Amino acid sequence: MTERYLGSGHLSEDESSLTGPVPAHLPQRLTITLWDFSWYTQAGPGDPYEDLDAVVADAAALGYNAIRICAAPLLLCGQLGLDDHARALEIEGLGASPDGGYFGRRTRWYDAPGGYTLDLRGRLLALFEVARRHGIVIVLASWEYQQSPAFAASPAWFDAIDAVPLDQRYAVLAGAWDRMIGWLTTHGFREQIALVELHNEVDFSILPALDQGVPALRGLRERHPDLLITASYGKPPHLAMHQVPDGLGAAQFHVYSYGVLDALQQVLDIRSEGSADFPNAELARMLRGDAPAVADYGRAAAWKYRATVVTDQMIYGYDWIDPSAWDTWLEEHYPAYEAVMLREIESRTIAIARWARWRDVPAVVGEGWVGYTPLHGTFEEGSIGRALAEHGIDTALAHGVWGVVLCSNAAPHHPMWEQRDWQARVNARILGASTSQQQ
Template identity: 75%
Template sequence: MTERYLGSGTVAADRSGLTGPVPAHLPERLAITLWDFSWYTRAGHGDVYADLDAACADAAALGYNAIRICAAPMLLFGGLGLDDLARDLDVEGLGAAPGGGYYGQRTRWYDTPGGYRIDLLAHLAALFVAAERHGLVLILASWEYQQSPSFARSPRWFEAIDAVPLAERYRALADAWDRMLEWIDAQGFRDLVALVELHNEVDFSILPALEDGGADEVARLRSRHPDLLITASYGKPPHLAMHRVPDGLGAAQFHVYSYGVLDALQQRIDIRSEGTEGFPNAELRALLLPDAPTPAEYGRPADWKLRATVVTNQMIYGYDWVDVEAWDAWLDAEYPRYAEVMRREIESRVIAIAEWARWQGVPALVGEGWVGYTPLHGTFEEGEIGRGLAEHGIRTALDHGAWGVVPCSNAAPHHPMWQLRDWQREVNALVRGN
């Protein structure tokens, strides 16, 4: 190894220190499990979130110390005349499908059988109690302008928030959060709040751009609650031009997905579009189960439910009826062509987020990642390839000062990946420095 000086770019710098300060009472690092809206849409009798104490105990046993959820602030505290719905929410899911089953039955996150009613405010209180008992903190977000209301039997929740003019939605969200935080304070749960996100993935939700009023509302809410970390999250931040992210966010909770080979497959089979003539195309038909109905035979969820979510009916049909073995085989075969670019993309995106956070002096988190949206029983991301990409992202995030990170978006009780218990324990021990 030469001792000759070859320029400042060759001098190693330690960037592993946190990108920004966090409140002293919160964990030094967050090992995050993503429960999104599923913690109340999969809470029927005998389902994974019916017993929140058991679910929290299990998460803690796997080494998690943080849970990220949709806290449904607009439903619970939006002042939209939905109090009766909040205390008696009829969860339907996307609705019954012809021939038995339900729409979304083999579609990740949308596999909601429904058929029960829930007091969502009481369920939230129970989650705080269970989290405290098991040493967990909560990251509170809203998925309401992305998909949460689509799982209700009644369209009232969606219609109420959709009636808020587009330009006023960030203010409405901030006001709802303000009231929710007052309630949290009154319940004695404030120290369990690790982070508040005005909304999840503002760039993929029915909201204006964050710079069009959203960042101002984050700043207003931060001024009302200066002891809390408050921000908004991006699904795909502008990694090549991070100066476009507006100032004023209290944390960089941005998501890192490297679709790569998955995106190549999705484009090939045109599964994420809407209203494509001749759907499904020949490439998708070749991947469907032998008994798959046609889209006309299968039908589609109610129109209002599709308006209430950013996924399309082609996605619901395709993921419900794709042969996951054929799906995974295609990804496995084609992955070598994309391997290096996917690793580099994960690395460069994580570093861009961390460096932006360090420049802003705020903590960085990766609350979702790493490959992308796969069928419920697909195993590409859970397999050796996907786990390798996840571990690369996690190590990169820790090396560059991230405060919190998910092992994988699919590592949660409502996904099959929850059964990879030893892997989760190992990864979470790495995150927490144990």
């Protein structure tokens, strides 16, 4: 009824076409499963990634056509004196705890028991080979200035990259990527590279602001003009996207709406460090009955906390929280946050897509949608979390986003992987969008 009062310029437009051009040899939509560093930190006997062939085949069976990983370019190709370390990388996780278990056992991503050694260079080639057989492309990133080295038994990897002066880190990353791209090309895998990210979540890593990395990024793009090369933001400036520096080959940004989860984290003070009263009364009431005292549980080696973004309070809290109490609190308080969480997911996704369209580059949501929860919490896997995820995915498809995760937790090292029917259905919807677009 109101459209007759508006000029044609005010009518909504179809924005479902891709925000920017995608190389012809790549899929016209990516449905991404986020394997991060876990594909090598949880690769021991009985771990989710022990059998690469089987787990890649499983991803393909669920409809995924892209895997996003930490390729550890600084370790493998950084020329930092780590070659021997890379050939025999001893994975420890966060290490053994005094009670006979290991730190991080009930967290996401940090639940790595370790206890094995691998040749990461050989494993990366094996992943590319298996992925090619199953029609899957690889999104290459680095988590090295965020957390990857913390899982090693030795601090050598972290010490080497930490010794790089802050203002030289982007240049060193670009050099490592240049050598890794050349190495993968020599082995015939160039067309398997969907995207290269200078680093994951530069705004949440031990790196300068991204504008300082643009010269290195531009140089890498000039050396490899046929590849999409960028860097990712954990929380781009959604209300002022003009502040994102020019020079990115893709808009690979993440969309998290913490909402009710952030409210709970503040109540529990679970992600801080050095809190005098930790655990506070609210957290104490939510702990498992067998939770040890903080002092008795201890903490991982000090260097591991320097090598990662998590705190000892988070490790203790997530290891010993009662997940049913956690989920109950979130579910009871969610109604007050539902509208704003839906709105945040939608508006942030649209902001990313419109920035990408302005810059004429493909848009990718490589992580999302709610946030970081304990391993056995089911809020994001449940009906509420799935509805939020589908809202984000539908918004992304409607606004021409090229690649999208179903959820950051939809990967073999998370319980959400068992929701197979949901993943297959949503993946079919994402891939179907590319079909309908071409018709």
